[in-house]
Amino acid sequence: MGLPWIGETVEFYKAQRSNQLFESFFQPRMKKYGNVFKTKLMGSPTVVVNGAAANKFFMSNEFKLVVSSWPTSSVELMGKDSIMQKQGDSHRCLRGIVVSTLSVSGLTAMVPRMCTSIQKHLQKNWENRDEISLYRSTKMLTFTIVLECLFGIGIEPETLFGVFERVLEGVLSPPVNIPGTKFSRAKKARSEIEEVLVGEIRRKREAMEGGREEEDDMLLSKLVAALIRGEITEAEVVDNVVLLVFAAHDTTSYAITMTFKMLANHPDSYSLLLKEHEEISRNKGAGEALTLEDVKKMEYTWQVARETMRLCPPIFGSFRKAITDIEFEGFTIPKGWKVLWTTYGTHYDENYFPDPMSFNPSRFADPVQSYAFIPFGGGPRLCAGYQLAKLNILVLLHYVVTRYNWSLVYPDEPIFMDPLPFPSKGMPVKISPKSVRN
Numbered sequence: 001m002g003l004p005w006i007g008e009t010v011e012f013y014k015a016q017r018s019n020q021l022f023e024s025f026f027q028p029r030m031k032k033y034g035n036v037f038k039t040k041l042m043g044s045p046t047v048v049v050n051g052a053a054a055n056k057f058f059m060s061n062e063f064k065l066v067v068s069s070w071p072t073s074s075v076e077l078m079g080k081d082s083i084m085q086k087q088g089d090s091h092r093c094l095r096g097i098v099v100s101t102l103s104v105s106g107l108t109a110m111v112p113r114m115c116t117s118i119q120k121h122l123q124k125n126w127e128n129r130d131e132i133s134l135y136r137s138t139k140m141l142t143f144t145i146v147l148e149c150l151f152g153i154g155i156e157p158e159t160l161f162g163v164f165e166r167v168l169e170g171v172l173s174p175p176v177n178i179p180g181t182k183f184s185r186a187k188k189a190r191s192e193i194e195e196v197l198v199g200e201i202r203r204k205r206e207a208m209e210g211g212r213e214e215e216d217d218m219l220l221s222k223l224v225a226a227l228i229r230g231e232i233t234e235a236e237v238v239d240n241v242v243l244l245v246f247a248a249h250d251t252t253s254y255a256i257t258m259t260f261k262m263l264a265n266h267p268d269s270y271s272l273l274l275k276e277h278e279e280i281s282r283n284k285g286a287g288e289a290l291t292l293e294d295v296k297k298m299e300y301t302w303q304v305a306r307e308t309m310r311l312c313p314p315i316f317g318s319f320r321k322a323i324t325d326i327e328f329e330g331f332t333i334p335k336g337w338k339v340l341w342t343t344y345g346t347h348y349d350e351n352y353f354p355d356p357m358s359f360n361p362s363r364f365a366d367p368v369q370s371y372a373f374i375p376f377g378g379g380p381r382l383c384a385g386y387q388l389a390k391l392n393i394l395v396l397l398h399y400v401v402t403r404y405n406w407s408l409v410y411p412d413e414p415i416f417m418d419p420l421p422f423p424s425k426g427m428p429v430k431i432s433p434k435s436v437r438n
């Protein structure tokens with residue numbers, strides 16, 4: 001387990017920064033000790049678990065044997081009332097509100113809104129340019145989509161983007177609130193966001209209580225309606241807006257950029273994907289928005305995106321804390337110890353994915369063993385924004401591949417992690433418009 005207090009923290013962070021967590025940290029230990037091994041990270045004895053059976057056991061026993069465990073700085077910056085800190089009824093209530101906006105009827109209404117946001121973004125940021133930073137562009141776009149299409153918050157996204165970025169920089173930094181530290185800058189940014197959000201929430205509440213606005217299918221409206229009914233508090237509304245923007249941001253944009261990278265490196269897959277989108281475009285009138293039915297036809301594209309997230313998961317895993325002594329496969333995990341499940345441990349296992357390091361989207365044409373493909377987690381904490389992320393990835397890909405010729409400036413651009421992965425140069429892409437109808 002390494003040195004007495006820090007254990008293997010230094011090795012872990014070093015591997016993480018260079019995006020070598022699997023190769024330099026997990027894999028050597030799995031080879032030596034097996035799929036379940038003990039280490040010490042950030043002062044906590046931690047059991048790292050890998051494999052579908054372990055994923056199922058720990059993810060589905062959330063609240064019974066384990067609970068999510070986040071660093072102090074994340075909790076302070078996302079807020080104590082965000083869904084990631086909730087358990088029991090309060091978790092169910094908040095999750096129910098979020099997921100209700102992503103039901104079939106919610107998604108049906110969302111697709112045209114998303115088409116408008118994406119087309120506006122491309123027009124503003126891609127038109128008349130011959131090179132763009134794909135990562136920065138998709139980050140800004142994801143942020144806009146969460147505010148405009150999910151929450152229905154009418155604040156100009158550009159005015160809040162930089163402030164949110166400052167919060168994100170502090171979420172995994174040491175929680176030292178001294179002027180000049182990343183954490184203190186992030187706290188200040190969080191207060192600025194809170195002020196804007198509280199203003200927006202109170203304005204909406206007054207309008208809804210005064211009968212000038214009705215509850216609609218946007219998430220902010222649903223949260224404020226629950227606030228008026230006394231089911232949740234104002235702090236819960238604020239903290240969950242912040243959390244959802246955080247949860248959506250770097251994850252979706254990384255998934256999109258890596259999908260483009262994979263397509264650039266696998267021209268055969270790109271040809272198949274392009275055919276799928278050209279077929280969808282052919283059946284649309286000029287300027288006609290996509291529908292949920294069109295998105296459902298993007299089957300191969302979703303296979304490509306899933307294969308990309310298998311090989312390049314935006315989230316490498318997540319920590320839990322044992323709330324009781326746990327017996328698992330002959331091991332005893334004492335109460336208070338941490339458990340870390342990792343995406344790599346199953347995504348790169350040939351028992352679930354033959355020839356695991358090769359890019360083969362069509363392996364997703366058939367159903368995958370449950371809890372073997374876990375970029376979105378599983379169990380009660382399964383990603384609440386899964387459907388939004390899927391829609392965002394598919395609809396953006398549609399507009400880009402049907403409207404632009406594109407190529408990567410640096411096909412072998414290194415990926416760094418801090419704490420989430422990102423392309424080190426922002427993934428610059430050369431673009432030129434195609435002549436299209438819609």
Ligand code: HEM
Nearest residue numbers: 247248251252255314315318375376377381383384385389
């Ligand atoms: C490709 C994009 C995304 C990936 C890979 C991803 C991944 C994940 C993972 C792995 C978890 C589980 C964490 C755990 O078990 O501790 C999670 C939870 C969550 N995600 Fe996502 N996510 C993505 C996009 C989004 C989006 C777009 C939203 C919302 C707008 C979102 C909202 C959430 C929320 C609210 C939770 C916590 C759920 C709960 O505690 O009940 N995510 N996500």
